Amino acid sequence: MRIEVLIAGRGGQGILLLGHILGRAVAKYTNLYILGSEIYAAETRGGDSRVDLVIADREEEADFIKVMGADIAIVMHQLQLDAYSHLIKDGAVVFLDRSNVTSVPQRKWRVFLEPYTDIAEREFGTPRVANMVALGHLVRQTSLVPPEGVEEVIRETVPKDWVDVNIRAFRYFLSR
Amino acid sequence: MAVAHPLDRYLRTDRLPTMWCPGCGLGILLGCILRALDRRIREGSLRRENVGFAGGIGCSARMTLYPYFDSAHVIHGRAIPFALGVKIVKPEMKMIVVGGDGDIAAIGGNHILHAIRRNADLVVIMANNMIYGMTGGQQAPTTPRGLYTTTTPYGNPEREINIVKLAAALGANYVARGSVTHTPLLEQMIYKALGKRGLAFVEVLSTCPELFGRHIGFRSPVDLYSELRKRVVVKTRPSVEESDYSWERGFVIGEFVDRDEPGFIEVLQEYTSRARGGAG
Amino acid sequence: MGSATAVLRVPTGKYFINVVKERCKECGLCVFVCPTKVLDKGSERNSRGYRFAVPVRPEKCIGCRMCEYSCPDFAIFIEVGGG
Amino acid sequence: MRVDYVTGNTAIALGSIAAGLRFYAGYPITPTSDIFEFLARELPKRGGYVVQFEDEIASINAAIGASWACAKSMTATSGPGFSLMVEALSLAVITETPVVVVYVMRTGPSTGVPTRSGQYDVLQATYGFHGGLVVPVLAPATPQEAFDLTVRAFNVSEKLRTPVVLLSDATIAHTYGRVVVREPGEVEVVERAKPSVPPEKYRPYDPGEGLVPPMACFGEGYNVLVESLTHDERGYYAPRSDVQRRLMWRLYRKIVESAPELFDYGAAYLDGCDVALVSYGSTSLSTLVAAKILRSEGYRACSIRLRTLFPVYEEGIRRLLNGVGKVFVVENNVGLYYRELRGVLRGSEVVSVPIIDLDLPQPREVVEVVKQWL
Numbered sequence: 001m002r003i004e005v006l007i008a009g010r011g012g013q014g015i016l017l018l019g020h021i022l023g024r025a026v027a028k029y030t031n032l033y034i035l036g037s038e039i040y041a042a043e044t045r046g047g048d049s050r051v052d053l054v055i056a057d058r059e060e061e062a063d064f065i066k067v068m069g070a071d072i073a074i075v076m077h078q079l080q081l082d083a084y085s086h087l088i089k090d091g092a093v094v095f096l097d098r099s100n101v102t103s104v105p106q107r108k109w110r111v112f113l114e115p116y117t118d119i120a121e122r123e124f125g126t127p128r129v130a131n132m133v134a135l136g137h138l139v140r141q142t143s144l145v146p147p148e149g150v151e152e153v154i155r156e157t158v159p160k161d162w163v164d165v166n167i168r169a170f171r172y173f174l175s176r
Numbered sequence: 177m178a179v180a181h182p183l184d185r186y187l188r189t190d191r192l193p194t195m196w197c198p199g200c201g202l203g204i205l206l207g208c209i210l211r212a213l214d215r216r217i218r219e220g221s222l223r224r225e226n227v228g229f230a231g232g233i234g235c236s237a238r239m240t241l242y243p244y245f246d247s248a249h250v251i252h253g254r255a256i257p258f259a260l261g262v263k264i265v266k267p268e269m270k271m272i273v274v275g276g277d278g279d280i281a282a283i284g285g286n287h288i289l290h291a292i293r294r295n296a297d298l299v300v301i302m303a304n305n306m307i308y309g310m311t312g313g314q315q316a317p318t319t320p321r322g323l324y325t326t327t328t329p330y331g332n333p334e335r336e337i338n339i340v341k342l343a344a345a346l347g348a349n350y351v352a353r354g355s356v357t358h359t360p361l362l363e364q365m366i367y368k369a370l371g372k373r374g375l376a377f378v379e380v381l382s383t384c385p386e387l388f389g390r391h392i393g394f395r396s397p398v399d400l401y402s403e404l405r406k407r408v409v410v411k412t413r414p415s416v417e418e419s420d421y422s423w424e425r426g427f428v429i430g431e432f433v434d435r436d437e438p439g440f441i442e443v444l445q446e447y448t449s450r451a452r453g454g455a456g
Numbered sequence: 457m458g459s460a461t462a463v464l465r466v467p468t469g470k471y472f473i474n475v476v477k478e479r480c481k482e483c484g485l486c487v488f489v490c491p492t493k494v495l496d497k498g499s500e501r502n503s504r505g506y507r508f509a510v511p512v513r514p515e516k517c518i519g520c521r522m523c524e525y526s527c528p529d530f531a532i533f534i535e536v537g538g539g
Numbered sequence: 540m541r542v543d544y545v546t547g548n549t550a551i552a553l554g555s556i557a558a559g560l561r562f563y564a565g566y567p568i569t570p571t572s573d574i575f576e577f578l579a580r581e582l583p584k585r586g587g588y589v590v591q592f593e594d595e596i597a598s599i600n601a602a603i604g605a606s607w608a609c610a611k612s613m614t615a616t617s618g619p620g621f622s623l624m625v626e627a628l629s630l631a632v633i634t635e636t637p638v639v640v641v642y643v644m645r646t647g648p649s650t651g652v653p654t655r656s657g658q659y660d661v662l663q664a665t666y667g668f669h670g671g672l673v674v675p676v677l678a679p680a681t682p683q684e685a686f687d688l689t690v691r692a693f694n695v696s697e698k699l700r701t702p703v704v705l706l707s708d709a710t711i712a713h714t715y716g717r718v719v720v721r722e723p724g725e726v727e728v729v730e731r732a733k734p735s736v737p738p739e740k741y742r743p744y745d746p747g748e749g750l751v752p753p754m755a756c757f758g759e760g761y762n763v764l765v766e767s768l769t770h771d772e773r774g775y776y777a778p779r780s781d782v783q784r785r786l787m788w789r790l791y792r793k794i795v796e797s798a799p800e801l802f803d804y805g806a807a808y809l810d811g812c813d814v815a816l817v818s819y820g821s822t823s824l825s826t827l828v829a830a831k832i833l834r835s836e837g838y839r840a841c842s843i844r845l846r847t848l849f850p851v852y853e854e855g856i857r858r859l860l861n862g863v864g865k866v867f868v869v870e871n872n873v874g875l876y877y878r879e880l881r882g883v884l885r886g887s888e889v890v891s892v893p894i895i896d897l898d899l900p901q902p903r904e905v906v907e908v909v910k911q912w913l
Contacts, residue, residue: 020544020715023544023715024544026544026717027542027543027544027716027717027718028542028543028544028717032717033717034544034715034716034717035681035682035714035715035716035717035824036714036715036716037710037713037714037715038713038715060805060807060827062716062717063824063827063828063831064824064825064827064828064902065710065714065824065899066899066901068828068901068902068903179461180461180463180474180476181474181476181479181530181531181533182533183530184461184530187530189460189461191775192460192479192529192530193478193479193481193504193529193531194528194529196528197481198481198482198483198506199481199483199484199485199528200483200528201528202528203527203528203529203530204485204525204526204527204528206528207524207525207527207528207530208525211525224760225758225759225760226758228757228758230604230765233767241764241775241776244762245762246757246758246761246762246763247762247763247764247765248604248607248764248765248766249764249765249766249767249768250600250603250630250634250765250767251600251626251627251629251630251767254596254597254600254627254630256597257564257592257596257597257598257600257601257604258600258601258603258604258607258765259604260601260604261562261564261600261601261602261603261604261605261606261607261608261612262604262605262607262608262757263604263608264562264588264590264601264605265561265562265588265605265608265609265610265612266608266609266756266757266758268758269608269757269758286593286594286596286597287593287596287597289593290592290593290597356526359522359525359526360525363525385483396484397483397484397485398483398484398485398487398488401485401488402488444588444590448583448588450583451580451583451584452583452584452586
């Protein structure tokens, strides 16, 4: 088993945190091997933000740090969807933030189109946890990692005052 | 090792005679250092196994070859960071850095600057013979302006470094200038430096008859020694402003700075102890 | 010539003047700094060809040790005693 | 033991702690500063010291000094800083000082692209210093290897009394991965041999029956001599051909004869291999995938990732690639390590695949170049 995961969006959408929490949860709470890399623009907000993960059940299969054909993707913005859709392969499971994505290319993907940012604002009072809403959705639909593992990682990663709202946001899709 | 001289117990006597030219002041300085150490060891304020030497490259740095202590003869200009590395992990060591004016003030300039800024707990003894000796008589940052050297054949166009002012300005705990022509005073300065926390800096005017002496027309050891002695001005408790370093006006020797601020090592330990949950 | 640590030991009355013959490099500093002109260059040479210093007027020694302190080569030292 | 998810740089810092690091001397430089920052936070908690020096020259010299005070010591830098350190590396070689230098390569020459990757300095890591001897160079490709090889670097350094270069690059520095982190006490740690004779009989550079002398430290009463000049077994300067010859051959032999023991590599798809892609460091990830692609396209390709770059274990490499028709040496530079291998593998056709890319070379790119030669 070998899975490539692409997480992309604009700077400020919490893409790196999302990718880090997912990667860490895979490393610590599954028996899978993982390598990953990050790309971010020099500007903190607005530029490209991207995390690539290569996950495998055998160590030698976790053989690269870049996505060549993503099996799973979260894309949080139209700009990055346009830029990276060629990296997402047919048959992939793709989670798109409807709040920021207006046009979905005609591809043989299994698309989940949900307004993660709007949900975050409406339900949790801040767009900053849209990333966790999306992560919860991914975990629910793919069973890649146990949700408890992700929550554990959120607790050890996110600043104390933010743990609760992040976990609640993460649970949004899991509890539906 | 066979013993004759009272200092032989601190010397690798099987390496004597030293490599220095006849009449070189460096041997006089080494004698002063060893007598000062002897006093410290005898009175119990220093343990012999806790004394370490470090020197870079040059005739002066070769001083590290002779003392019968832990000793390091490293690379040009870098004895200070070497010694500080030892000192940080073994604070009980008394590290003595010996080097020439080229080693300490030219190539090692950045290290002496920052060692003083840190008030690093080192005894730094800079033997200043105003010339590059080992390489054959080239200009040093301490060479008096106007003098001939092999690399300044029309006279040295550069101003001399007054390292006493530098050391004082950057906050060394102890700054003194001595001379091999005034040995009891020099020994006393080194004795004192060995008892200081923080950085103790001793500049030592020394004689290189073979090259510096030849350049200025005092080729015989006695002539150069006598010439330097004439130009040395001994002052009691001189201010830093009085620290004249001048071939014409003379070289003022004495203790310019003597303060007792916490040294780098104890501050580092205090800060480090915070990480371990100490009071800090 | 004797061993590396062979010493010329001269009593002065109150002191002994000791010259480690093989270490002397004939620089003359001890001769120069002695306030009572006790020392002079000798005629005998050590194995390196240097005419080591010798006490020519030992009785004038006042035990000030200026020779010992100014010798760059650990070649001369004063001991108290002998009187 | 625990599982963590960390970058290559953090893995190096964790590995150094596991190996018993007590002194880190550093000067900030991209892309190594997070090793420094991590250790600045963590090492003091364990009784170690982390000090920022005025430059890389001071850092390596302080690390050498600390090693002579018996502390395992390390510094980390990249190209410009390593260039400043090479003189002191030479000192560490002749004084036989254990010290680990982490070299995180970035794009060069000179300032290049400071944040991006390359493998331009692979030869400098061992040939950069004067004196013509060999320094062991270990090259990780993943965070796990970064952790494991850091521990190894310390062990080799202590065992052979030599500086060791851990050669990483900007890609590995920021690659995240699952890492099995072991704590001090959970890894095999080699401590330097101490003298068994009393101080008056101790000769600091006398190797006895072996090639590596036991090492006393400052402050132990042994009156050690750290000597940068050509020295005899006592540490005394001896400008004589016989002494120079004895010293040089011993310093050379103690490293080169350890080559079989130091040799370390990872291999994939070796079965029936006729096209070997040899690589190291981050580029070996591209190569591993490229080999897989070639296999899927019917080529009998394999991938070899060298984890020990120096000393070159010629016998071992020959044995490993025995019978392989074509050997491609893939690296993110103009083809440097290829020069080491072409003379070793006389039975095979050895082809340089130099790829210059600020990012990790794409496996497809490697495949396309290799296929031109097949």
